Amino acid sequence: xxGPLPLALVVASLAFAAVVLVYVALGRxxxxxxxxxxxxxxxxxxxLLVVAATQVGGxxxxxxxxxxxxxxLLAALVVLPLGFAWSLAERSRGATxxxxxxxxxxxxxxxxxxxIWPS
Amino acid sequence: xxxxxxxxxxxxxxxxxxxxxxxxxxxxxxxxLVQLLTRADEAPVAYGLSALAGLVYIAATLGLxxxxxxxxxxxxxxxxxxxxxxxxxxxxxxxxxxxFPDQTVWSSYGAGYGWLPLVLPFAGIAWLLHTRxxxxxxx
Numbered sequence: 511x512x513g514p515l516p517l518a519l520v521v522a523s524l525a526f527a528a529v530v531l532v533y534v535a536l537g538r539x540x541x542x543x544x545x546x547x548x549x550x551x552x553x554x555x556x557x558l559l560v561v562a563a564t565q566v567g568g569x570x571x572x573x574x575x576x577x578x579x580x581x582x583l584l585a586a587l588v589v590l591p592l593g594f595a596w597s598l599a600e601r602s603r604g605a606t607x608x609x610x611x612x613x614x615x616x617x618x619x620x621x622x623x624x625x626i627w628p629s
Numbered sequence: 630x631x632x633x634x635x636x637x638x639x640x641x642x643x644x645x646x647x648x649x650x651x652x653x654x655x656x657x658x659x660x661x662l663v664q665l666l667t668r669a670d671e672a673p674v675a676y677g678l679s680a681l682a683g684l685v686y687i688a689a690t691l692g693l694x695x696x697x698x699x700x701x702x703x704x705x706x707x708x709x710x711x712x713x714x715x716x717x718x719x720x721x722x723x724x725x726x727x728x729f730p731d732q733t734v735w736s737s738y739g740a741g742y743g744w745l746p747l748v749l750p751f752a753g754i755a756w757l758l759h760t761r762x763x764x765x766x767x768x
Contacts, residue, residue, distance in 0.1 A: 574667030581659055589652075596648060604641040608648040615652050 511562050511627045519554045519586075520617045520624075526551060527613035534607050540598065544609070551616065552590050558620070559583045562627075569628050579626045586619040638693045638704060638760050646756055649749065650690040653742075657734050658683030664731070675729035675736075678718065682734045682746075685711050689753060701757070708753035715739055715746050 526547055533540065562583055566576060593612030597605045639647055661679035669676060685707050691697055692704025719738035721728055732741055739746025 574663055577663055577667065581663060585655065593648060600640060600644055602641045602644065604644040607645040611645060611648040611652065
């Protein structure tokens, strides 16, 4: 998990949450641009999981730390699709705001994974 | 874009609330599962309490999302238990910080989770009251 990817994911997730809040404020419904943005984040989360899986053999993660790490990374992979499924089933400001909730969760999950990774 | 009638607890702002409860349900239950499976002997009470909190969040999520036979009753039971839980565990851990050897989601009124565990039950109760007032009055 060395390199700029985790940090880029956190920044992208926070930026996504900010864009969603603008959508909520303007009363706009999610569009393809928003979905594409989330798609990029989702690909990043998948790459991060693969990178962590290939590098985990070379670092010292004792006890349940490895389980916790992959728990966070797997959660980071599923939280956006679940959030989108829940959000897109309805058209309202509250439904759009769901995307901000999952984006902030995404950022939090990557930060927690970074904290566990020995540097 | 018009917000739908608020009689449903999973519509409008309720949709956001369910998402937040869902995140907590996932976080608290997954975390306590890892703790109970890898080091249950270290802090059985704290981890058991986290697991209980996880179940309460799952119940609140299902109730507010209107899944199950009597979701409103389930949601009321869950958010009430949640409020009592966070106030009780919060007060106990503030009076005696050494009470539990490890953190639970409700320790210090949920300060470790950005105070959200304290805010959530109030938001849940407010939302249940709000949707009850307009129940059946579809506009």
